[in-house]
Amino acid sequence: xxxxxxxxxxxxxxxxxxxxxxKGFEATTVAEIAARAGLTDRTFYRHFADKREVLFxxxxxxDILADATATAPxxxxxxxxxxxxxxxxxxxxxxxxxxxxxxxAVVAANPxxxxxxxxxxxxxxxxxxxxxxxxxxxxxxxxxxxxxGIAAFKVAFENWxxxxxxRSLAEHVRETLDTVGRLTTSVEHPAxxxx
Amino acid sequence: xxxxxxxxxxxxxxxxxxxxxxKGFEATTVAEIAARAGLTDRTFYRHFADKREVLFxxxxxxDILADATATAPxxxxxxxxxxxxxxxxxxxxxxxxxxxxxxxAVVAANPxxxxxxxxxxxxxxxxxxxxxxxxxxxxxxxxxxxxxGIAAFKVAFENWxxxxxxRSLAEHVRETLDTVGRLTTSVEHPAxxxx
Numbered sequence: 001x002x003x004x005x006x007x008x009x010x011x012x013x014x015x016x017x018x019x020x021x022x023k024g025f026e027a028t029t030v031a032e033i034a035a036r037a038g039l040t041d042r043t044f045y046r047h048f049a050d051k052r053e054v055l056f057x058x059x060x061x062x063d064i065l066a067d068a069t070a071t072a073p074x075x076x077x078x079x080x081x082x083x084x085x086x087x088x089x090x091x092x093x094x095x096x097x098x099x100x101x102x103x104x105a106v107v108a109a110n111p112x113x114x115x116x117x118x119x120x121x122x123x124x125x126x127x128x129x130x131x132x133x134x135x136x137x138x139x140x141x142x143x144x145x146x147x148x149g150i151a152a153f154k155v156a157f158e159n160w161x162x163x164x165x166x167r168s169l170a171e172h173v174r175e176t177l178d179t180v181g182r183l184t185t186s187v188e189h190p191a192x193x194x195x
Numbered sequence: 196x197x198x199x200x201x202x203x204x205x206x207x208x209x210x211x212x213x214x215x216x217x218k219g220f221e222a223t224t225v226a227e228i229a230a231r232a233g234l235t236d237r238t239f240y241r242h243f244a245d246k247r248e249v250l251f252x253x254x255x256x257x258d259i260l261a262d263a264t265a266t267a268p269x270x271x272x273x274x275x276x277x278x279x280x281x282x283x284x285x286x287x288x289x290x291x292x293x294x295x296x297x298x299x300a301v302v303a304a305n306p307x308x309x310x311x312x313x314x315x316x317x318x319x320x321x322x323x324x325x326x327x328x329x330x331x332x333x334x335x336x337x338x339x340x341x342x343x344g345i346a347a348f349k350v351a352f353e354n355w356x357x358x359x360x361x362r363s364l365a366e367h368v369r370e371t372l373d374t375v376g377r378l379t380t381s382v383e384h385p386a387x388x389x390x
Contacts, residue, residue, distance in 0.1 A: 079378045111314075118313040119306075144350045144371060145378050151342035159335055176339060183273045183340050184376040 020106040069131035082149035090169035206232040215301040264326035277344035285364035
């Protein structure tokens with residue numbers, strides 16, 4: 001397990017996640033977070049606008065996904081591009097797996113934070129869709145591939161959080177996207193009412 | 196086009212959607228909605244808790260999706276079950292296409308309503324996942340199929356809203372789910388970092 005590093009931002013983040021898990025997000029104050037980190041309120045506000053922003057940092061994923069989508073080999077099918085982008089982004093989480101698990105528990109316990117999380121995922125889907133359109137994919141197809149990518153990422157992320165074997169998130173992403181293929185293998189369409 | 200019916204609830208809904216589109220959701224008051232519907236505030240509050248609830252009614256989709264998933268032929272693959280459930284639910288929207296388009300414009304104009312909409316879709320995904328598990332599907336696979344189903348529904352819905360040919364939502368759902376199959380046809384996996 002990593003020990004606290006001297007950086008103020010990281011100490012504040014760890015202190016906040018511990019308190020959110022111990023006392024609940026609502027009951028935790030900025031003063032308590034700063035005190036536990038051995039820092040002042042003023043320092044907290046230099047790094048975060050409020051206690052919610054500790055959970056929703058300016059998102060490095062947006063840039064990683066956009067870049068990885070833009071530079072993926074042109075031979076890849078749409079979901080191959082998605083797989084490339086998501087596996088490029090996965091190490092961001094593996095490098096801070098304990099924090100990610102703590103954060104997930106806090107978000108899962110609070111409906112307002114869950115709505116914020118869904119909005120964040122929608123932003124990631126829009127980022128992916130935009131990057132896929134820039135590769136020449138038609139708008140609706142790009143939107144679909146992006147939404148499926150984020151859907152797969154959500155499921156892979158949950159599997160990773162709960163994985164007793166602690167396999168990497170990239171492995172879970174790959175496994176989940178493989179499953180997408182199997183789900184569609186024998187799709188049969190029912191009669192469509194009204195057509 | 197259907198004319199106003201004598202039912203208070205329907206009149207309030209139509210009045211609200213017109214005002215939300217004309218003036219914006221934030222700027223519209225319950226008093227204005229009631230007045231436009233020719234009814235009292237008291238009547239409004241007999242039908243809706245607040246002006247947001249007009250847009251997020253107790254959701255008939257939850258029951259339709261759960262029932263259709265439970266009763267889908269056992270021969271269907273997971274996404275076949277999803278296609279069955281979504282095409283069963285689609286006529287709910289086709290029967291009130293004009294209202295659905297008005298509502299979509301209101302939600303698209305307001306970030307808070309968009310977050311609420313995402314939460315509603317997450318509830319539908321959870322409903323589908325639960326119904327798929329009840330059919331014997333393994334938890335992670337059920338979650339993935341459900342998330343993909345809702346992702347496809349979102350894209351199909353947008354295509355339907357914008358369709359100049361006014362084809363049915365069920366057709367758009369089928370077309371979108373067909374596309375899912377094509378997206379996965381030639382997926383190639385990149386090297387997985389860290390494995």
